Amino acid sequence: MRLPCMPGVDPFGFGLPDKDPLMRRNTLPARAVAVAATAVVAGLPPVTSAAAADPGAAPLPPVTVLIDKAGTGSGDIFISPNSATSHYSSGVEILSRDGKRVVWSHKVPAGQEAADFRTQTYHGRRVLTWWQGTGLGSLASGTDYIYNDNYQKIAEVKAGNGYTADGHEFLITPRGTALILAYKQTTADLTSIGGSAHQKIIDGVAQEIDIRTGRVLFQWSAADHVSYAQSEQSLPSSPDTPWDWFHINAVKLDTDSNLLIDARNTWTTYKVSHRSGKVLWQLGGKASTFKEQAAPGQYLNTAGRIFSWQHDPEPLGGGLYRWFDNESAGAANTGTGAVEELPFSRVVTVRLDEHTHTATLVGSVDQPDYLSASSQGNAQTLPGGNTFVGWGSLPYVSEFSPSGKLLLKAQLPAGVNTYRAYRSTWK
Template sequence: MRDSRKRIGTLLGAVLAAVAVATAPPAAAADGLGLDVLVHRPGTSPGFIFVAPKVEGSATAPSYAEVVDDRGRVVWSHRVPVGQQVTDFRKQTYRGKPVLTWWQGTSPSGAGHGEGTDYIADLHGKVLATVEAGTGLADDQHEFRLTSRGTALITVYHQTPADLSSVGGPAAGQVFDAIAEEIDVATGKVLLHWNSLAHVPLADSHAAVPSAAPYDYFHINAVNVDQDGNLLISARHTWTVYKVDRHTGEVIWRLGGRHSDFALGDGAEFSWQHNPLPAGPDTVRIFDNASNGDSADPSRIIWVKLDERARTATLVRSVRHPDSLSAPSQGNSQALPNGDTFVGWGQLGRVSEFGPDGRLRFDATLPAGYDTYRAYRFAGY
């Protein structure tokens, strides 16, 4: 493990040293995939693109964490061992300093989740810390969010016996309990352990009950801190964003789904969503997949304004790709310093940047067959 961390640190140090001194990035690394740039117009936010190319469910295709420039050239890539994947590779802040973070592990074919470890490295490549879930659990690939409290928010999938007869499944069935944990990075102490089965019934799911596999009724895919310090938890399979009390774990409200606490106005409906994030006072930005692979409905990024007193949710803005892209899985959006919005189109292996007016400023794609769970743009090294 020590040798592995040293090797990772050396690789990260090399790329970050290059990024720090370059005004024009160096030529592409020998190993890595890069991007095929389709559109590049003036006005994009400065910085490099962070992606983690993978072939979903493949046990043989190589997977990477990559830093790429606006011409699609690989500035740096870290190739993980065959059979492993990287997700959510990005820049964050830990103890007041910029760091690189990522999840690395295995994701069984068709399972829709992963088991692995979360890593934090400084900008010289030294691994500062790893984060692991509570006893007997494994970190899932969907979320690794550092907070200003020196904690990490992660997701976990825990298979457990369940009576599924109420939803048309076997009485002696199996279900994935969706777990969100907040962990003190320095000590590993679990500060919050929230599990879906204690708060959300099976009947709220829009996912079909499988004949043999465990029932992924909830499918947790994001945990983020809202503006008031409580948590926003996304459940893809219930079409719901849950606001959860960070101290007690109680559900404060539900947005969307079968039991929404808000009446959703025209255009504010969403389904199979990812990555809800606070986007201003009483506003949530959501990657609305609008599809689970069973339709070609265009995916969108939507901004939804919440009136907690009137219990209404109003669409204030939405962005679609001009090609009407439909992402059956994965995806995210990121607010950039210049007012642009950077978007990863998940399963489609596409990344885009849109101006405040919704105009497409940058568009690129990974090689055929590859996707990236999320995509980001970061500057400031």
């Protein structure tokens, strides 16, 4: 069954995505696909905006640049500071190349958060994108926004099929679709792993949505494809306490157009067929497809793994991949107490050999002060080879040269973090 497209007006004057065969395939029955997501594009007034804070709201948190050396990459800095105190508002912010001047900012209403603020390409044009909502890190509910280079909202994307969009990922693909994530509380029989027959769990879901029409083109559920036994998360003492067994936190396009889906609480990244949803391979955790090893000068964690509690897998090409390796989790994440497999967080680069089934840690960049980020975080490879890092729950942003020299270190106030941070050329 091929569903008719919803009427809409493309803000850039382009048509629907090309008839790529992947656009016509999904892992849902047709009647489920009919429950479309919402992509608001048609009928927008010339200038609209995402919900904003009151004019008298507290300022966004200041950024203090502690180190600024020659050799940093070109482009502005993009952060989404979220404040746990009433002294500052939360929102999104573009900073100048050196981090010392605000180029543009948007405060979200009190009680809301923002995440994954960056530049992307939509129908050949550079745009700003971010998620805005509530509950980031748990059962989040929010909306993904797309702004043009005049800082006007041109589209918004919401999850479909009864789900609400989570803030961990909003990735626009070359086909004009969006890869997003969602969390949903449900019940599972966990007697096979010593749990309750009616345990409340939190499932992780990835969706691909046609931005223009809102159609759900692809949906993948962790509970449908991954064993609960892979979780590193302890079972709760009560079946009424939701078990965050998977904690999905990223969905990316690999170089072959299949998907990389990351799960913090299984210590695993899964390569998933973009057609069928089948797991093609998995790296890390209890059921890794690959033997994990370290190149000379590198080292595995105390569990003999390359990473743990990780975020943000990125394909670099040629069999190379990069992760933000948290190596720790706080009590809020484990449900018991803080744990760590290394005493600090880092960024790791891994070479995968799918023929010999080996994964080799070939490079790493440690947190400059040897601190642990118990949640969040990302890393970005810049043109020229520098690495730009947002340290997640730690209030720092860093940039490193290809040799690992620290070129930039910026700090947010205590009680403030930015889920991810990026450097990119804007305008």
